[in-house]
Amino acid sequence: MKIRIKINGVWHENDVEPRLLLVHYLRDVAGLTGTHIGCETSLCGACTVLLDGDAIKSCTVLAVQADGGEITTIEGLASDGNLHPLQQGFWEEHGLQCGFCTPGMIMASQQLLVRNPHPSREEIRRGIEGNLCRCTGYQHIVKAVEWAAEHSGK
Amino acid sequence: MATKLLGERIKRKEDPRLIQGRAHYVDDIKLDGMLHMTFVRSPYGHAAITSIKTDAARNAPGAVAVFTGEDVKGKLGFIPCAVEMEGLKVPDHPCLALGKVRYVGEPVAAVVATDRYLAADAAAQVEVEYDMLPAVTQMEQALESGSPLVHESLGDNLAFVAKLEGGDWKSVEADPSLKVIKQRLVNQRLGPLAMETRGVIASYLPGEDTLTVWSSTQIPHLLKTQMAILNKIDESRCRVIAPEVGGAFGSKLNVYREEGVACFASKQLGKPVKWIEGRRENLAGTTHGRDQIDDLEIYVRPDGRVVGLKCLILSDMGAYHQLLTPAIPTLTALMILGCYDIKNVFVETKGVFTNKMATDAYRGAGRPEATYIIERAMDIVACELGMDPVDVRMKNFPAPGKDIVLATGVSYDSANYQKTLKKVLKLSGYSKLRKEQQRMRKKGKLLGIGLSTYVEICAMGPSSRMPAGGWESGTVRVEPTGKITVLSGASPHGQGEETSFAQIVAEELSVPYDDVTVFHGDTAQVPMGIGTFGSRTTAVGGTAIYHATQRIKKKMARIAAHKLGIKPGELVFEDGKIQTKDGTKSVTFGDVVQEAYFARQLPPGVEPGLSELYVFEPPNYTYPFGAHVAVTEIDEKTGEIRLRNYFAVDDCGRILNPMLVDGQVHGGLAQGIGQALWEELIYDENGQLLTGTLMDYALPKAHQFPWFETANTETRTSVNALGVKGVGEAGTIGSTPAIVNSVVDALSSFGVRHIDMPLKPEKIWNLLKHGAMPEGTQHDS
Numbered sequence: 001m002k003i004r005i006k007i008n009g010v011w012h013e014n015d016v017e018p019r020l021l022l023v024h025y026l027r028d029v030a031g032l033t034g035t036h037i038g039c040e041t042s043l044c045g046a047c048t049v050l051l052d053g054d055a056i057k058s059c060t061v062l063a064v065q066a067d068g069g070e071i072t073t074i075e076g077l078a079s080d081g082n083l084h085p086l087q088q089g090f091w092e093e094h095g096l097q098c099g100f101c102t103p104g105m106i107m108a109s110q111q112l113l114v115r116n117p118h119p120s121r122e123e124i125r126r127g128i129e130g131n132l133c134r135c136t137g138y139q140h141i142v143k144a145v146e147w148a149a150e151h152s153g154k
Numbered sequence: 155m156a157t158k159l160l161g162e163r164i165k166r167k168e169d170p171r172l173i174q175g176r177a178h179y180v181d182d183i184k185l186d187g188m189l190h191m192t193f194v195r196s197p198y199g200h201a202a203i204t205s206i207k208t209d210a211a212r213n214a215p216g217a218v219a220v221f222t223g224e225d226v227k228g229k230l231g232f233i234p235c236a237v238e239m240e241g242l243k244v245p246d247h248p249c250l251a252l253g254k255v256r257y258v259g260e261p262v263a264a265v266v267a268t269d270r271y272l273a274a275d276a277a278a279q280v281e282v283e284y285d286m287l288p289a290v291t292q293m294e295q296a297l298e299s300g301s302p303l304v305h306e307s308l309g310d311n312l313a314f315v316a317k318l319e320g321g322d323w324k325s326v327e328a329d330p331s332l333k334v335i336k337q338r339l340v341n342q343r344l345g346p347l348a349m350e351t352r353g354v355i356a357s358y359l360p361g362e363d364t365l366t367v368w369s370s371t372q373i374p375h376l377l378k379t380q381m382a383i384l385n386k387i388d389e390s391r392c393r394v395i396a397p398e399v400g401g402a403f404g405s406k407l408n409v410y411r412e413e414g415v416a417c418f419a420s421k422q423l424g425k426p427v428k429w430i431e432g433r434r435e436n437l438a439g440t441t442h443g444r445d446q447i448d449d450l451e452i453y454v455r456p457d458g459r460v461v462g463l464k465c466l467i468l469s470d471m472g473a474y475h476q477l478l479t480p481a482i483p484t485l486t487a488l489m490i491l492g493c494y495d496i497k498n499v500f501v502e503t504k505g506v507f508t509n510k511m512a513t514d515a516y517r518g519a520g521r522p523e524a525t526y527i528i529e530r531a532m533d534i535v536a537c538e539l540g541m542d543p544v545d546v547r548m549k550n551f552p553a554p555g556k557d558i559v560l561a562t563g564v565s566y567d568s569a570n571y572q573k574t575l576k577k578v579l580k581l582s583g584y585s586k587l588r589k590e591q592q593r594m595r596k597k598g599k600l601l602g603i604g605l606s607t608y609v610e611i612c613a614m615g616p617s618s619r620m621p622a623g624g625w626e627s628g629t630v631r632v633e634p635t636g637k638i639t640v641l642s643g644a645s646p647h648g649q650g651e652e653t654s655f656a657q658i659v660a661e662e663l664s665v666p667y668d669d670v671t672v673f674h675g676d677t678a679q680v681p682m683g684i685g686t687f688g689s690r691t692t693a694v695g696g697t698a699i700y701h702a703t704q705r706i707k708k709k710m711a712r713i714a715a716h717k718l719g720i721k722p723g724e725l726v727f728e729d730g731k732i733q734t735k736d737g738t739k740s741v742t743f744g745d746v747v748q749e750a751y752f753a754r755q756l757p758p759g760v761e762p763g764l765s766e767l768y769v770f771e772p773p774n775y776t777y778p779f780g781a782h783v784a785v786t787e788i789d790e791k792t793g794e795i796r797l798r799n800y801f802a803v804d805d806c807g808r809i810l811n812p813m814l815v816d817g818q819v820h821g822g823l824a825q826g827i828g829q830a831l832w833e834e835l836i837y838d839e840n841g842q843l844l845t846g847t848l849m850d851y852a853l854p855k856a857h858q859f860p861w862f863e864t865a866n867t868e869t870r871t872s873v874n875a876l877g878v879k880g881v882g883e884a885g886t887i888g889s890t891p892a893i894v895n896s897v898v899d900a901l902s903s904f905g906v907r908h909i910d911m912p913l914k915p916e917k918i919w920n921l922l923k924h925g926a927m928p929e930g931t932q933h934d935s
Contacts, residue, residue, distance in 0.1 A: 020271075027181075091170070099172030101178055125859075132848070
């Protein structure tokens with residue numbers, strides 16, 4: 001099937017199998033390997049990207065379902081060479097160790113901050129509960145999101 | 155003044171690539187002509203393979219090859235077990251099953267195709283016929299005569315028996331004043347669950363006769379040796395690269411069947427072959443952790459002084475030995491006395507084969523089990539004698555500040571367990587908590603306060619006591635431009651040593667931190683090393699780098715002194731200069747580097763170039779310690795546990811970067827708390843894995859934890875020049891018993907002395923509903 005998807009501001013047109021998962025499309029067809037696969041069952045959140053502004057788990061969406069849509073991946077978050085406040089926050093607050101969950105965690109946090117620009121710690125924890133991290137114990141991730149909330153729009 | 159780097163909170167060098175999606179994990183690597191491999195795995199815990207039909211799979215669209223156990227027999231070696239132990243039975247461990255399958259998920263056939271979807275399609279066409287056999291999944295049943303045998307040729311399911319004895323048991327057993335307390339503790343099976351599953355790319359080039367392997371591993375050098383042996387390739391022609399590795403926790407400290415088969419397939423087909431593990435494969439076929447039954451006898455004086463500990467350990471090996479499987483419970487025996495001066499010890503450990511995946515290292519590897527045993531024991535003593543758990547611990551600690559040899563033969567250095575315990579009591583407001591608990595109880599509310607004071611054995615380790623070398627290599631090379639390349643034989647995968655190693659080198663040489671770059675993981679680039687595990691990377695690998703840096707300094711000082719016409723001993727490294735202590739004579743760092751490479755006026759006997767290798771052999775392990783307090787609330791209507799507060803004071807020796815130490819402690823706490831409260835791998839009696847997806851395996855989530863309150867004491871070790879002990883496993887080791895002690899403490903007024911993990915609400919609810927005894931039948935502290 002022919003699909004047309006705007007990824008990080010650039011339109012991509014491809015002929016894909018109907019069964020191709022969006023995450024495989026992003027990684028193998030569009031060559032954007034920043035989005036990771038941790039479970040293929042939408043339970044870990046490593047594959048989280050924004051589709052038309054909503055955080056989705058791209059391992060359980062077909063590429064054809066995203067036809068005509070606009071996607072932001074971790075590669076599209078920084079602008080003009082400047083890190084996004086969430087990226088900076090994760091760096092400042094040691095919000096990552098092995099880094100494998102990080103792209104998905106940042107994309108989920110992005111939606112969280114859009115919906116709630118100044119979340120409490122409890123709201124951050126609830127907001128990222130669909131994203132699993134095995135390294136950090138989450139506390140520094142919470143601090144990273146707080147850092148981003150404090151520094152957004154500055 | 156030179157910039158101070160050691161001990162400072164410095165942001166990680168690793169992060170820019172990771173936060174921008176620019177890192178390369180195995181699955182992010184693509185090679186020309188690369189094929190994709192998938193495995194057909196056993197759906198049964200125990201079965202005979204009666205036939206495998208592969209024709210349809212071979213003819214499937216995109217399929218390139220199918221390999222079965224018969225196809226690789228004699229051509230691909232067995233999976234190694236590195237452990238040497240008297241009487242240890244080591245069954246053959248082929249890369250693909252031969253004749254029989256012994257656990258769910260065991261690889262039976264490998265299917266190679268042009269893409270991952272077509273490989274999965276073709277694999278579905280492989281027809282395997284099985285005759286199901288009775289499985290054995292419980293250790294005690296496995297040791298009974300007449301039990302199904304995991305390996306018939308071994309005659310029984312007993313892998314080994316090991317004994318550790320110290321002290322004078324005759325006098326202990328003859329002492330009528332001693333109270334003997336018995337308790338069984340079950341340490342359940344866990345999944346390590348790194349967020350990146352395993353994965354491998356093997357690329358054999360027939361023209362060059364070279365094999366390059368990218369694998370998500372903790373031990374690239376050891377893997378290189380093993381892949382050469384398994385695939386009968388000259389090791390000089392093998393290269394292993396651990397690229398970005400997305401967590402491991404011990405589960406990638408191994409040599410796996412899939413790695414062997416990928417190399418075999420690439421060699422057969424002359425093309426690169428990639429295999430990426432799925433999460434269900436990861437839960438079924440990547441090594442598991444823990445899985446012990448511990449029968450404990452505590453010999454204690456009426457005043458709370460414990461004089462003897464006996465423990466019979468049953469340790470579940472699973473169906474085969476992986477690299478270190480039988481060694482893990484021996485660490486439990488070694489550390490079973492924890493941080494207490496108990497004069498008499500007897501431990502008998504039996505390793506048992508069952509129809510389950512192999513166990514092996516998982517964060518802590520044998521020491522969390524030991525700490526759980528001894529820390530539960532201390533609380534059980536407190537409960538039986540009506541004492542405060544703090545008092546029991548204080549009574550049994552060795553005197554502070556002394557090196558001590560325990561009945562187990564372990565010698566602890568720089569011990570001061572009173573210090574961390576006092577600090578955590580203050581941090582947590584322990585006495586206030588006890589008062590709050592009294593008030594809550596009067597209102598019928600359940601509040602628990604749990605302690606754990608642990609010591610761990612880290613910085614693995616002296617080679618004389620390690621299965622395959624315990625040293626580590628460090629290389630420091632000053633490039634002609636003055637930039638500094640650091641190569642570590644360790645293979646960190648999230649711990650942050652690209653940062654802490656750069657801190658060591660930059661501070662020692664007094665050069666900008668940004669001028670230092672650390673590499674690891676590529677056997678073609680990095681001299682032979684051991685890897686990252688056992689909280690060893692900074693303590694052993696970092697020390698190697700420290701000494702390599704000293705060698706660089708010595709050489710640079712000689713060159714500088716020659717230029718200045720003075721003695722090298724008069725020189726110091728200061729702000730990019732090599733100068734006399736009073737600063738009157740100096741040369742720049744860059745000038746000395748240039749001289750080292752241009753070699754026009756080198757002192758006599760000095761070789762050109764500036765690259766130094768140091769291999770550090772640690773003279774002993776290190777023994778970090780700490781004290782934790784967990785506060786839990788229990789909903790008496792639902793049995794639900796709320797972890798309200800967690801306080802941790804850890805002493806990991808000198809701290810090079812407090813941010814990294816905090817990160818390691820937090821992550822460790824989450825895993826240890828996860829074991830206490832939620833995580834468990836469950837097999838049914840047929841060997842079916844009932845918790846084989848993330849839907850069933852309760853990996854902890856962000857909202858389940860309180861804000862961790864952490865602090866440190868810094869007692870440097872004398873075992874290495876940095877004074878560093880290691881911190882990767884501390885949180886996991888300390889937290890599990892603190893949580894269980896806390897919950898049992900909350901329920902002590904109901905006569906509860908022990909509950910096995912994980913502490914699921916239904917267990918608590920049942921205890922409250924059915925097992926409850928009237929308040930006051932036991933101690934009420």
